[in-house]
Amino acid sequence: MKIKLNLCHAAFILLTASLLIGSGCSKKESSSSATSTADNSTSPFTVSEITQTNSGDGYFTGSFVVPSDGISFLLSTHKDNNASVAFYSLSDPDGTDILSSSSTPNLNGVASGSLGGSGYANVLVPQSPSFSAKAGTWTFKAYNNDRVKLALRSRSTPTSTTIVVQPYITGTTWAAGDLTATLSVMSGIYSTNGITLTINSTITISDSQYAAISGTFTDSTTSALVSQGSASAVNLFFIEDYSGSWSGVLGNAAGIPGSMGIANSWNGVLNSLTAHATGTTLDSQLLGETAAHEMGHQLGLFHTTGQDGTEFDIISDTAECPKSSRDNDSNGQMSAEECEGYGAENVMFWTAWSSSSRSAGKKQETLSSYQQQVLKYSPIAK
Amino acid sequence: MKHLLIVCIIIWNFVGIAVAAPDKAQVMELLEGRHWKLDSEAFQSLEVGTDSVLIEIAGDTALVNYLRFRAVEALALFPTKMTADFLELTAEKSFAALSRRGFEAFKRGFSKTDPQRVTQLAAHLLKHRNAQVRISAARAMRTLDAPRFKSFLKSESDSWVRKEAQK
Numbered sequence: 001m002k003i004k005l006n007l008c009h010a011a012f013i014l015l016t017a018s019l020l021i022g023s024g025c026s027k028k029e030s031s032s033s034a035t036s037t038a039d040n041s042t043s044p045f046t047v048s049e050i051t052q053t054n055s056g057d058g059y060f061t062g063s064f065v066v067p068s069d070g071i072s073f074l075l076s077t078h079k080d081n082n083a084s085v086a087f088y089s090l091s092d093p094d095g096t097d098i099l100s101s102s103s104t105p106n107l108n109g110v111a112s113g114s115l116g117g118s119g120y121a122n123v124l125v126p127q128s129p130s131f132s133a134k135a136g137t138w139t140f141k142a143y144n145n146d147r148v149k150l151a152l153r154s155r156s157t158p159t160s161t162t163i164v165v166q167p168y169i170t171g172t173t174w175a176a177g178d179l180t181a182t183l184s185v186m187s188g189i190y191s192t193n194g195i196t197l198t199i200n201s202t203i204t205i206s207d208s209q210y211a212a213i214s215g216t217f218t219d220s221t222t223s224a225l226v227s228q229g230s231a232s233a234v235n236l237f238f239i240e241d242y243s244g245s246w247s248g249v250l251g252n253a254a255g256i257p258g259s260m261g262i263a264n265s266w267n268g269v270l271n272s273l274t275a276h277a278t279g280t281t282l283d284s285q286l287l288g289e290t291a292a293h294e295m296g297h298q299l300g301l302f303h304t305t306g307q308d309g310t311e312f313d314i315i316s317d318t319a320e321c322p323k324s325s326r327d328n329d330s331n332g333q334m335s336a337e338e339c340e341g342y343g344a345e346n347v348m349f350w351t352a353w354s355s356s357s358r359s360a361g362k363k364q365e366t367l368s369s370y371q372q373q374v375l376k377y378s379p380i381a382k
Numbered sequence: 383m384k385h386l387l388i389v390c391i392i393i394w395n396f397v398g399i400a401v402a403a404p405d406k407a408q409v410m411e412l413l414e415g416r417h418w419k420l421d422s423e424a425f426q427s428l429e430v431g432t433d434s435v436l437i438e439i440a441g442d443t444a445l446v447n448y449l450r451f452r453a454v455e456a457l458a459l460f461p462t463k464m465t466a467d468f469l470e471l472t473a474e475k476s477f478a479a480l481s482r483r484g485f486e487a488f489k490r491g492f493s494k495t496d497p498q499r500v501t502q503l504a505a506h507l508l509k510h511r512n513a514q515v516r517i518s519a520a521r522a523m524r525t526l527d528a529p530r531f532k533s534f535l536k537s538e539s540d541s542w543v544r545k546e547a548q549k
Binding site: 278352 | 412
């Protein structure tokens with residue numbers, strides 16, 4: 001398994017911050033337990049809040065049961081004031097802590113629930129075929145938080161997979177109809193890889209404050225927009241533009257993965273329309289690839305190869321493009337052209353093909369078998 | 383003979399410039415990436431003439447916007463007179479999304495060396511018809527000229543614009 005070791009430093013800082021915050025707030029004994037379904041009472045996808053107990057050492061502990069027909073789950077920790085949150089441990093029914101660096105396999109330094117996040121962090125099981133949502137009682141230890149929620153998928157083993165997608169559009173330059181070709185490209189990409197997308201009608205959000213927003217999901221305006229997303233779909237926000245320091249970004253997801261089944265600030269991805277346009281003509285292929293890429297992040301897929309060719313995903317069957325052998329121009333950045341045949345064709349490669357390659361017909365439309373498996377097992381999939 | 387020498391010097395200078403400027407493809411590669419962030423070190427390690435290449439990219443209306451936007455952002459790293467003139471013109475005359483980026487790059491590149499010129503441009507853009515351009519100008523004005531920023535808050539009719547400007 002490939003691990004993002006260079007993230008450990010960030011993890012240490014965030015976890016230390018969380019610990020400090022946690023140690024200062026020890027009043028909470030437990031939170032109430034509630035269960036709701038994102039679809040209906042017979043849905044195989046349920047979202048519930050886990051009762052936690054203050055263990056007296058600054059942590060909160062809790063447990064949940066994965067049934068014998070359990071397929072996947074997303075365990076998330078929340079802090080309403082957007083302070084750091086994280087899990088200290090998450091142990092499977094065999095007692096293996098999958099967030100510990102000494103376990104094999106593990107998500108230490110990989111899952112946001114291990115690294116820590118501002119206001120929200122989670123752990124997805126399975127985030128690669130090396131993991132499974134084993135039946136039985138799972139236990140966790142969390143840093144100070146307001147609540148821990150479990151999105152659990154159970155019942156039928158994935159054979160044919162459907163994911164419901166809810167697109168939204170903001171601004172006045174483009175209308176819902178302008179996204180038809182883009183959504184078709186995105187749907188085609190997923191269909192080629194064995195996943196059917198049910199794409200709902202695009203919802204237009206006309207409030208002018210949402211035309212250009214920050215890519216920071218804790219920003220009050222971005223949060224207000226993304227929180228409008230559906231709890232039973234993957235929400236794609238086609239924003240007219242990014243604001244501020246996000247001005248050079250094509251799209252971004254709320255996490256790897258983001259939230260699923262809960263209407264909150266992390267329940268969707270952003271895709272910039274203006275960035276994908278020449279004049280006012282949208283590049284539907286590129287925008288469709290970006291939307292497919294961001295949706296991949298939202299569902300738990302990492303970049304197959306990172307920008308500098310030293311970071312790779314945790315999936316063992318994806319091609320890698322290492323700097324050591326492929327950075328032909330020695331500029332420290334792996335272009336798609338340098339990585340042709342080494343993963344540049346993958347939806348989750350860190351960058352798109354250059355404009356000249358795209359003009360020559362190059363596309364990013366493939367997912368590896370194991371990447372497909374992560375999506376097919378996703379809690380939000382059916 | 384004297385004229386021939388002058389012509390030779392001119393030609394030599396042009397050749398010199400052509401050789402010194404980085405390859406456009408080299409610059410373009412640094413503008414790629416879905417989650418792009420300005421890599422100052424990479425741009426500054428390029429040869430002299432990078433600003434000219436960035437201006438060419440930023441001004442190319444046949445290019446997809448994200449490349450133009452990023453080229454504008456990178457120009458802040460090359461605070462020459464040519465860059466200042468280009469960014470100022472971009473902020474004043476381009477479509478709103480590019481105008482805002484032109485102003486933000488101008489602010490980053492020239493706030494310390496020519497705050498008066500940045501203040502002047504910000505004051506002009508406070509009246510822009512696009513709300514995002516006004517917000518960007520107002521955020522800059524908050525540190526450049528606080529009384530004028532307060533005056534903007536009083537005159538701005540959209541409450542959400544006032545709120546964003548104060549973030």
